Amino acid sequence: MATADKVLVYDRIKGVKQIPLEEFYTSGHRTCQGCESATVMRQFIKAAGPRTVVAGSTGCMYVANTSYMTTPWIVPWMHTQLGAGGSSAVGMAAGLRALMRKNRIPQEKIHVISFCGDLGGGDMGLSGISGALQTDYDLLIIMYDNESAANTDIQATGLTTWGAQTTFSPVGKVERIMHRRWKKNVAAMLAVGHPNCRYVATACATFPPLDFLNKVRKALSIGGPTFIHTYDPCPKGWDFHPRYSHELGELGVRSGLLPLYEIIDGEVVYTYDARKTAKGRIPVREYLTRQGRFAHLTEEDMAHIQRMVDQMWDEWEVPGVAPFRGTLKVSA
Amino acid sequence: MAVAQPVGVYEREDLLTGCQAVAEGIRLANVDVIAAYPIRPYTEVMDAISKIIADGKLVAEYIVADSEHSQFEIVKHAASVGARAFAGSSGTGWMYGFEALVVTATDRLPVLFLVGNRALDDPGAFGVEHNDALAIRDMGWLLCWVATAQEALEHVLLGYRIAEDREVRMPMALAMDGAFLTHSQHIVRIPSQEAVNRFLPPFDLGERRLHPDNPVSIAPQVNEDWVMEIRRQNWEAARRARGVIATAYEEFNQVFGQRYRPPYSFEEFLTDDAEVVLIGMGTVAMPARTAVRRLREQGHRVGYVNLRWFRPFPTEELRESLRRFRAVGVIDRDFAHGAPDDGGVLLHEVRSCLYPVRERPAVVNFITGLGGRDVSIQDAIRMYEITQEAARKDRLDGFVTWVGVRE
Numbered sequence: 001m002a003t004a005d006k007v008l009v010y011d012r013i014k015g016v017k018q019i020p021l022e023e024f025y026t027s028g029h030r031t032c033q034g035c036e037s038a039t040v041m042r043q044f045i046k047a048a049g050p051r052t053v054v055a056g057s058t059g060c061m062y063v064a065n066t067s068y069m070t071t072p073w074i075v076p077w078m079h080t081q082l083g084a085g086g087s088s089a090v091g092m093a094a095g096l097r098a099l100m101r102k103n104r105i106p107q108e109k110i111h112v113i114s115f116c117g118d119l120g121g122g123d124m125g126l127s128g129i130s131g132a133l134q135t136d137y138d139l140l141i142i143m144y145d146n147e148s149a150a151n152t153d154i155q156a157t158g159l160t161t162w163g164a165q166t167t168f169s170p171v172g173k174v175e176r177i178m179h180r181r182w183k184k185n186v187a188a189m190l191a192v193g194h195p196n197c198r199y200v201a202t203a204c205a206t207f208p209p210l211d212f213l214n215k216v217r218k219a220l221s222i223g224g225p226t227f228i229h230t231y232d233p234c235p236k237g238w239d240f241h242p243r244y245s246h247e248l249g250e251l252g253v254r255s256g257l258l259p260l261y262e263i264i265d266g267e268v269v270y271t272y273d274a275r276k277t278a279k280g281r282i283p284v285r286e287y288l289t290r291q292g293r294f295a296h297l298t299e300e301d302m303a304h305i306q307r308m309v310d311q312m313w314d315e316w317e318v319p320g321v322a323p324f325r326g327t328l329k330v331s332a
Numbered sequence: 333m334a335v336a337q338p339v340g341v342y343e344r345e346d347l348l349t350g351c352q353a354v355a356e357g358i359r360l361a362n363v364d365v366i367a368a369y370p371i372r373p374y375t376e377v378m379d380a381i382s383k384i385i386a387d388g389k390l391v392a393e394y395i396v397a398d399s400e401h402s403q404f405e406i407v408k409h410a411a412s413v414g415a416r417a418f419a420g421s422s423g424t425g426w427m428y429g430f431e432a433l434v435v436t437a438t439d440r441l442p443v444l445f446l447v448g449n450r451a452l453d454d455p456g457a458f459g460v461e462h463n464d465a466l467a468i469r470d471m472g473w474l475l476c477w478v479a480t481a482q483e484a485l486e487h488v489l490l491g492y493r494i495a496e497d498r499e500v501r502m503p504m505a506l507a508m509d510g511a512f513l514t515h516s517q518h519i520v521r522i523p524s525q526e527a528v529n530r531f532l533p534p535f536d537l538g539e540r541r542l543h544p545d546n547p548v549s550i551a552p553q554v555n556e557d558w559v560m561e562i563r564r565q566n567w568e569a570a571r572r573a574r575g576v577i578a579t580a581y582e583e584f585n586q587v588f589g590q591r592y593r594p595p596y597s598f599e600e601f602l603t604d605d606a607e608v609v610l611i612g613m614g615t616v617a618m619p620a621r622t623a624v625r626r627l628r629e630q631g632h633r634v635g636y637v638n639l640r641w642f643r644p645f646p647t648e649e650l651r652e653s654l655r656r657f658r659a660v661g662v663i664d665r666d667f668a669h670g671a672p673d674d675g676g677v678l679l680h681e682v683r684s685c686l687y688p689v690r691e692r693p694a695v696v697n698f699i700t701g702l703g704g705r706d707v708s709i710q711d712a713i714r715m716y717e718i719t720q721e722a723a724r725k726d727r728l729d730g731f732v733t734w735v736g737v738r739e
Contacts, residue, residue: 077549078409
């Protein structure tokens, strides 16, 4: 592992009043009221600025987001395939670098950002993202995670919270819980497996304020391939009123179900640590009971999720990040 | 074993495999981005290119990808920012990246791919079959087969020239038979960089280039509102490509001497007085041409048509050519199970091409050489005999013969 740069030099947004006023993701998109993924789009490009090229994988942030003749993108943007979140970024970065090396375009820093959803990035495109994080190109991959194939009808993905109702995991007369997979730990998995990747983070678009904006700035400043996983409450898919989108994100983080951290040169920094707040981690039921997709859960189901989350924070070697437990013990 | 003997616009001669010849073409085309992923038999081209880059003979971004899908997406997006890009694959790897192949064409990004033709799994076979490359035939790709290493090198240059033309802007698949060309050595004359520069202009994607100075949105969701018009534009580009192909060969001839004769999309061998011809793609030309010579020694009026460009299909020229003969035997190194008359892919293209002709030649079909099985001179002679018989008969009993199969 490279020696950690203890001080990461980047253009930090210190307060709400310092958030750039310029919008590079504007009107024209057709996302739902209260869409947090659209907020992710708006914020990442605000943080990155206009000297950026963007690729967007198939997903709700393509289909609902970017319609012909009404594009919301002020920066150059291109569609890419569902599983091409990593490879599209590599392609753009390689192309730009080659053209600069050969003096066919002016030398300058052009940010390369590719975004993909949890289905595209966390399931199908994992291999391509892994490949991208092994390169030495400056690029940022953002996986916006609304815990479903949100454009396609709200189907379960590898990142859907255990027990959630989706169109692929309905409640039936015999089976109450059809989605029995625990949420895939994508950010940490990528950080562990790619020592050359200097920056990996998880984020929530609006909580804590400025956190996501500054994580984008850090990722783009540190150099090399970087990755951010965002948690995006989805009113349509999670079944709650759009006015609660920000609040749901905050509850998810405060309950510990959605841990917020960044891994800079192999060093884990908790950017919001519920354990250190006055209330500590709030019970997950405060988060779960606010969403229709969990309306069918019994007390035992919620206790199961709570146990799993407790384990994440109390037993993992790196709490909330890496699911290893202690040293190997020789059984008696 | 380089022979340093400059021959006009050629800088030297070398003994190269088909793959190595393509790698020389990539060097001369000054390609910007190359993405590799291994699969036999195309993979040797990446062995050669990586060495060329390691030796400092080409400045390019060279990426070993995690899969064919990523490999193809990388070059697609490299092209989208205006870089000249190259990738390739074979058989089942080509199919693994198929989604990316489709969007590269619908996005009209003029990359060049090498397809080292290989049988599709299952069961495993390294040898040539054309089904891999043929899978893209309806997607908006330029698709061309070469039969020698010299042609392979030259068609890298021709391929970029045609694909990148403003009137075309389509991706180009350069297909060559696995083993028989990818790995067989030929004496190749390697053009000088100066001559190549005279022929091949730098790539300029113009107003479609993805760059902060040109903030376009590419390929947004259109649905039924616009998809049909966009398909129509791509259809028109494929039609225009025929003219650009002819122009490109003419320009190539002006720089490199009379290398190619019209109609450039296919070449005829001893057809002037022929009654019966075979038509095929790729290295099957070799046994077929030898069979033509032997049969002509015995007084048979036979010839061979080597089809080079499959997409766009040279409809008019091929129709005018083939209508002169009494019978045409179509050689398919592919399969199309359950197709009309149970024939191969090329059969249907050729028959369809000939349909508007009132006095048509009889058309028969041969499925042969699958999975890399050798097509011998004897096999070719047998195909000529069957085609001659079809020329004599009013009515055909069957259209399709499998040649060289255990029955």
